[in-house]
Amino acid sequence: MLSNRAKNTKPELAVRKLLHARGHRYRVDYRPVMELRTRGDVVFTRKKFVIFVDGCFWHGCPQHATMPKSNSDYWIPKLAANIERDLRATTALKALGWGVLRFWEHEDPAEIVEEIESALTQADVESQY
DSSP states (O other), X not given: OTTSOSSOOHHHHHHHHHHHHTTOOOEEEEOSSTXXXXXXXXXXXXXXXXXEEEOHHHHTXXXXXXXOSTTHHHHHHHHHHHHHHHHHHHHHHHHTTOEEEEXXXXXXXHHHHHHHHHHHHHHHHHHTO
């Protein structure tokens, strides 16, 4: 587990590179709310948006998640707890007025960026009213 990165994974870097090239500025591996332990992969502090790029194994992707065969008594509850923690974090952030977008590592970075930009534009439009 030590070799698994908590930040700066290849999917995160690909998304961040495209966002930066399009002129977006953001915080990386940032805690948007100090009272919560969760850290967003990409955080737009002024627009109050948190982006997570979740790994398929660690976060239980419905398409690619696999259940470990060895030491399953340890891994199955651990992975289930990760999914539950993600749900609690998303719910808490939304309750505090933050927009939350979650993506899987296997998704196309260009499509992720398009969806992020669409959400940010929608947030701008809604804040004008």
